[in-house]
Amino acid sequence: MTYTPALSSTVSPRIFLSLGTLSAFSSVAFSAAFAHLPVFAAGVPVMVQTALTQQQFHSLGLLIVGLSCVCLGASRWLLAAGWLMLTGLLLFSFNLYARHVLGFDALRALVPWGGGAWLLAWLCLTLGFARGAARKTAA
Numbered sequence: 001m002t003y004t005p006a007l008s009s010t011v012s013p014r015i016f017l018s019l020g021t022l023s024a025f026s027s028v029a030f031s032a033a034f035a036h037l038p039v040f041a042a043g044v045p046v047m048v049q050t051a052l053t054q055q056q057f058h059s060l061g062l063l064i065v066g067l068s069c070v071c072l073g074a075s076r077w078l079l080a081a082g083w084l085m086l087t088g089l090l091l092f093s094f095n096l097y098a099r100h101v102l103g104f105d106a107l108r109a110l111v112p113w114g115g116g117a118w119l120l121a122w123l124c125l126t127l128g129f130a131r132g133a134a135r136k137t138a139a
Contacts, residue, residue, distance in 0.1 A: 013069040016082040020062030021038030027055040030097065039101060044056060051096040058118060060091075061085050065125065077124045084121035088114045 031052055034044050065082040072078065089109075092114025098104040 005060050012079055013066045015118055016062050017066035019086060020059050020066060023028045023055060023062060024059035026054055027059060045100055047096055048100050051093040055093040055138055062096035068128060073114060075132060077131060081121045081124035084124060086118045088118035091117060100102050
């Protein structure tokens with residue numbers, strides 16, 4: 001069963017593709033900035049390096065979701081994968097950046113939820129591929 005309202009087939013791929021490229025761009029910009037920030041004069045903490053690596057990896061994931069929506073159609077599984085990847089970026093990577101760069105620690109407890117969102121995103125992507133491929137072969 002697919003979920004394809006009139007706008008989801010055109011808007012969702014563009015949203016995920018655009019946000020994926022912006023996220024990839026910002027991960028490179030953050031990497032460069034963090035290398036020169038006075039707060040990291042002694043070196044970039046491992047947690048921040050992990051947040052950057054995960055942001056880069058999941059930026060590619062957003063691009064995969066966007067391209068999959070174009071190729072297979074925007075199913076509920078693919079849309080869920082995209083929104084969960086974005087949620088993971090906010091709760092994990094951007095949360096860790098705020099903590100280490102700005103000293104904002106109020107949302108520390110949400111970091112594991114970001115990792116959980118990413119795990120669910122990859123499972124949803126798997127289901128989206130499985131169902132999309134079955135739909136394509138049946139057509």
